[in-house]
Amino acid sequence: MFQAFVVVLREGFESFLIVGIILAYLRRIGQHQLIPATYWGIAASVIASAGLGYMLNRGVNEALWEGVFGVVTIVLVGSLVVHMWKAGAHMKREMESKLSRISERSSGLAFAGVFLFTVVMITREGMETVLMLFQIQGANLITGVVLGLVGAIAISWAWVRFGRLINVRRFFQVTAIFLMLFMVQVAIYSFHEFSEAGVLPNSEFLHEATEPFSPTGLYGSWFTIIAISISAVWLIGAYVSDSLKRRTDCQIGQNRMAVR
Numbered sequence: 001m002f003q004a005f006v007v008v009l010r011e012g013f014e015s016f017l018i019v020g021i022i023l024a025y026l027r028r029i030g031q032h033q034l035i036p037a038t039y040w041g042i043a044a045s046v047i048a049s050a051g052l053g054y055m056l057n058r059g060v061n062e063a064l065w066e067g068v069f070g071v072v073t074i075v076l077v078g079s080l081v082v083h084m085w086k087a088g089a090h091m092k093r094e095m096e097s098k099l100s101r102i103s104e105r106s107s108g109l110a111f112a113g114v115f116l117f118t119v120v121m122i123t124r125e126g127m128e129t130v131l132m133l134f135q136i137q138g139a140n141l142i143t144g145v146v147l148g149l150v151g152a153i154a155i156s157w158a159w160v161r162f163g164r165l166i167n168v169r170r171f172f173q174v175t176a177i178f179l180m181l182f183m184v185q186v187a188i189y190s191f192h193e194f195s196e197a198g199v200l201p202n203s204e205f206l207h208e209a210t211e212p213f214s215p216t217g218l219y220g221s222w223f224t225i226i227a228i229s230i231s232a233v234w235l236i237g238a239y240v241s242d243s244l245k246r247r248t249d250c251q252i253g254q255n256r257m258a259v260r
Contacts, residue, residue, distance in 0.1 A: 001140035001147075002224050003182060004133060008148025009155070010175040011129040016156035017168075018095070018121050025096050026114070031103050034114045041118025048119075049126025056134050067197060070190030073131040074183050080128060081176045095121075132179075135186045170242075174235045181227040188213045 022038050056069065102113035133141065159168065188210060195206035212219045 001144035002228065003136050004141050004144025005148040005151070006175060006178050007129060007132045007136075007182075008145050009151045010172070010179065011125050011132075012149055012152025013155050013159075013171070015122055015125045016152060017159075018125070019118075020156070021092050021095050022099065022114070022118060022121075025099050026103070029100075029103060031110070033107070034103060034110055037111045037114040038118050041115045042122055044115075044119050045122035045126050048123050049130055052127055053130045053133075056130065067190045067193035067199075069131065070135055070186050070193065073135055074186055074190070077128055077132060077179060078183055080124070081179050132182070132186075135189060167242075170235070170238055173238070174231050177234055178227055178231045181223075181230060185223050185227075 019038065019042065023035060026032065026034050026038070098117065099114070102117060103110050105113060133145065136144075155171070191200075192207065192210040192213070194200050195203040195210065197203075200206055
């Protein structure tokens with residue numbers, strides 16, 4: 001359940017953030033006529049993501065396909081998490097730059113451009129979410145999804161209302177750490193499924209050897225707790241580091257004022 005909660009919390013907040021940046025920028029430059037394109041893009045993205053979820057739920061029931069989608073999830077999520085870690089601070093500026101170029105076109109092309117831009121940005125988040133949720137085993141999956149969605153809405157509201165009180169950079173970093181650790185578990189699970197499908201040498205032996213590390217195995221069931229612990233230790237360390245940096249900056253500022 002906690003894995004589903006973190007996945008939906010992060011991806012949901014990132015989606016709300018993207019939509020907020022698009023709408024705020026269009027209003028700021030006075031392009032109110034392009035705002036409906038954003039809403040249509042969101043609707044199309046939700047339908048596309050739901051369609052992928054339906055296809056995975058109905059059509060993927062073989063170990064081989066579960067292993068393949070596990071590898072796809074690792075590549076997609078891993079690359080996007082690394083990209084967000086490096087470029088997250090510049091995401092707003094990059095999005096506004098692209099929207100600026102799109103909105104300068106003629107009215108019809110600008111509407112289509114904003115629509116496609118929204119579809120690409122939100123569908124990426126939606127499909128990433130679906131692929132990760134597909135890898136989660138557990139009876140409380142729906143509970144985690146609902147709680148994650150509620151949490152994403154709450155954080156988005158608090159970010160809009162209180163702004164700097166929420167350290168968005170640290171939020172994305174600590175959730176990125178958890179997701180990368182989750183990808184390690186997905187890698188083990190995919191290897192386990194490939195061995196079950198019999199596509200690996202000595203598949204029967206490898207299947208039995210990796211069984212305890214699968215999500216429902218003896219060691220795999222502890223993986224979430226370990227991932228939470230590592231993320232919590234990193235977050236505490238980051239908080240202490242930020243506090244010391246602020247204290248140092250404050251002390252330097254006071255020394256400069258004393259010299260003057």
